[in-house]
Amino acid sequence: MELEYKGNNLIVTGLKDFDLKHIFDCGQCFRWNADGDGSYIGVARGRALRIKQSGDTLTLYDTSEKDFESVWRGYFDLDRDYGEIKKKLASDDVMRAAVLYGGGIRILNQDLWETVVSFIISASNNIPRIKGIIERLCAAFGKEIEYGGEIYYSFPDFEALARLTPEDLAPIRAGFRDKYIIDAARRFASGDIDEKYIRSLDAEGAKKELMRINGVGNKVANCILLFGLSHTEAFPVDVWIKRIMEYCYFDGEESIEAISRFALERFGDLGGFAQQYLFFYARENKIGTV
DNA sequence: CACCAGGCAAGCC
DNA sequence: GGCTTGCATGGT
Numbered sequence: 627m628e629l630e631y632k633g634n635n636l637i638v639t640g641l642k643d644f645d646l647k648h649i650f651d652c653g654q655c656f657r658w659n660a661d662g663d664g665s666y667i668g669v670a671r672g673r674a675l676r677i678k679q680s681g682d683t684l685t686l687y688d689t690s691e692k693d694f695e696s697v698w699r700g701y702f703d704l705d706r707d708y709g710e711i712k713k714k715l716a717s718d719d720v721m722r723a724a725v726l727y728g729g730g731i732r733i734l735n736q737d738l739w740e741t742v743v744s745f746i747i748s749a750s751n752n753i754p755r756i757k758g759i760i761e762r763l764c765a766a767f768g769k770e771i772e773y774g775g776e777i778y779y780s781f782p783d784f785e786a787l788a789r790l791t792p793e794d795l796a797p798i799r800a801g802f803r804d805k806y807i808i809d810a811a812r813r814f815a816s817g818d819i820d821e822k823y824i825r826s827l828d829a830e831g832a833k834k835e836l837m838r839i840n841g842v843g844n845k846v847a848n849c850i851l852l853f854g855l856s857h858t859e860a861f862p863v864d865v866w867i868k869r870i871m872e873y874c875y876f877d878g879e880e881s882i883e884a885i886s887r888f889a890l891e892r893f894g895d896l897g898g899f900a901q902q903y904l905f906f907y908a909r910e911n912k913i914g915t916v
Numbered sequence: 917c918a919c920c921a922g923g924c925a926a927g928c929c
Numbered sequence: 930g931g932c933t934t935g936c937a938t939g940g941t
Contacts, residue, residue, distance in 0.1 A: 675919065688919080748922050748923085749924060750920090750921060751921055751922075751923090752921040755921080756921095757921080802924090839926085840925075841923090841924065842924085842925050843925080844923085845923060845924090846923070847923085849922075862922075863922095864919075864922035864923085865920090865922070865923095866922070867922085882926085909922095
């Protein structure tokens with residue numbers, strides 16, 4: 627992987643196991659959108675970014691080396707060897723196919739607070755609507771970010787949301803999840819839930835702590851562990867994962883608990899990566915929906 | 917018009 | 930403890 631500058635744009639070459647479409651469409655994030663001409667625009671960690679991939683070359687527009695090193699290198703998980711992960715996972719026909727299909731997936735290292743709220747919103751919802759709710763939340767309560775002559779909005783911090791009531795969130799149209807968002811914000815703002823403390827815990831302890839938040843159950847907590855806390859053994863089982871696992875590894879219907887146990891035993895610390903390859907493969911091919 | 921969407925909490929037994 | 934049900938909203 628090499629870096630060079632052309633004007634204000636940072637060019638990264640020599641990428642392996644990296645594909646923006648796979649990364650943004652595997653269900654882990656909600657704030658990146660295709661913008662014609664193959665580029666994507668998104669907001670993360672309080673910064674907006676236009677990014678474009680062509681083969682093994684990535685262009686980050688109007689990006690300083692400082693921002694790349696302090697934010698984007700870690701966010702895109704560029705220092706992890708996904709070739710090794712894929713090799714280990716591709717030990718059966720199902721995973722071989724899934725890894726081949728979504729070979730450019732990376733698990734983004736996202737902000738914990740944003741991940742908590744985003745996956746609270748994800749409950750009993752669909753991805754286009756989740757994205758809509760989050761964009762309205764950011765536009766209403768986030769901070770303005772100017773980038774490339776346009777205005778974007780940061781994800782609102784918990785102090786801003788802790789001051790609100792469910793009625794204030796009505797325009798966001800989050801439905802029954804509005805009170806959960808506010809419960810989460812108040813717990814973070816009061817220190818009842820503490821990011822440093824959560825990060826000091828192992829996956830099991832962090833999960834227990836997260837599940838104290840109203841609206842965070844087993845599945846949402848697993849998503850937060852994986853996408854916001856780098857606990858790569860977390861294997862969130864949603865309807866898509868349940869379907870593809872039942873279809874490919876079981877003989878018909880199976881409980882979420884049994885599927886989770888199977889995943890931990892088979893994939894171990896790589897469960898989260900396996901989950902992302904499977905989710906992308908299942909959704910893009912509508913596997914199990916018949 | 918049912919039914920479903922990256923589930924969860926509250927209310928039952 | 931496990932099992933059932935209501936939940937907001939929008940798309941099919």
